[in-house]
Amino acid sequence: MxxxxxxxxxxxxxxxxxxxxxxxxxxxxxxxxxxxxQQQPHTLIIACADSRVDVETITSSGPGEVFVARNIGNMVPAYGEMLGGVSAVIEYAVSALKVKHIVVVGHSDCGAMKALLSPSSTDSMPTVKSWLTNGQAALKVASSLGAPDEKPSEKLHRLTEENVLMQVAHLKTHPSVAGALARGDVSVSGWVYEIGTGEVRIAEDGSRVFVPVIEAKR
Incomplete structure (x- = not known):
């Protein structure tokens, strides 16, 4: 070694x-x-693989409380497009573990979002480039909503939020999730975590607006 x-x-x-x-x-x-x-987590959290994002610490969760799946860009392939690890985790969490809530967590300064904005940056990583196709719809939405003179930081911020919302939409195409939502057995939300400040903004199911979780006054 x-x-x-x-x-x-x-x-x-x-x-x-x-x-x-x-x-x-x-x-x-x-x-x-x-x-x-036997484990009985109450929440499935789909987060980015970024080493700066520690969802157990962010949510003050103990052992056995959250079931976590991590991948580049906190992507959720729409059902049937890329059946694999993420799809299996979702199905197991909902059907076997009976989680009550599902979260998709994006974060500031995300390398995957930067790569979507600069496609040539992944030319030497064909597997990563292929995986990031799961964020193309979010990129299209973010681009269509942005102002012509939008700053790079603003584009990144917008794309990060739109990607979370799009992955939540993809999540709902999974049969296990669709069924649980119809029965009222599960709810979903999208989060954006600001690494530098610790702020977490949440778009609850059905909302496109990310609202900060404010620290309680003591």
């Missing part, structure tokens, strides 16, 4: 030790319960 790789592995081991002695030890009962009972 290269020296840099060994250094990184050593850092990861240190992190594991801190988890064992601090986080796990302080929440021992919760982990014992999670390890001895």
């Amino acid at each position: 290269a020296a840099e790789g060994q250094e990184i592995l050593a850092r990861l081991k240190d992190g594991i030790r801190r988890f064992q002695t601090e986080v796990h030890a302080e929440n021992r009962d919760a982990y014992l319960k999670a390890g001895s009972t």
Whole structure:
């Protein structure tokens, strides 16, 4: 193993030790319960694979509370187009785990959104380029709504929101989700997480407006 790789592995081991002695030890009962009972998460969260987005921390969730799927651009292929890992996670979460809520989470400074705005940036990554076709409809909507003199940062902001809304729409094409929605067994929402400030804006089901979750005053 290269020296840099060994250094990184050593850092990861240190992190594991801190988890064992601090986080796990302080929440021992919760982990014992999670390890001895079947998981019953209340929410499925579909998030970007970006390493800066930690949905368990953002939502202050403990072990067993949220079922998480991550991929580049927090994409949800419409049912039947790219049946694979994301589709399987959705079906399992709704049909087997009986989650009550589903969230699609986008975030600021998203590399996938930047790639949609600059297609040539993924020319050397054909698999990534193919995957990002799931965001083309959102790109079209964002482009049609933007002003001619819109700044690059404004375009990125708009596309990030439109992509979340489009993936929520794709989510509803999955039979398991469509059935659960019709029965009133599940609800959905779209979120945008601002990495720098910690702000989370939520568009509840049926809304195109992302409303900030305001910190409660003490």
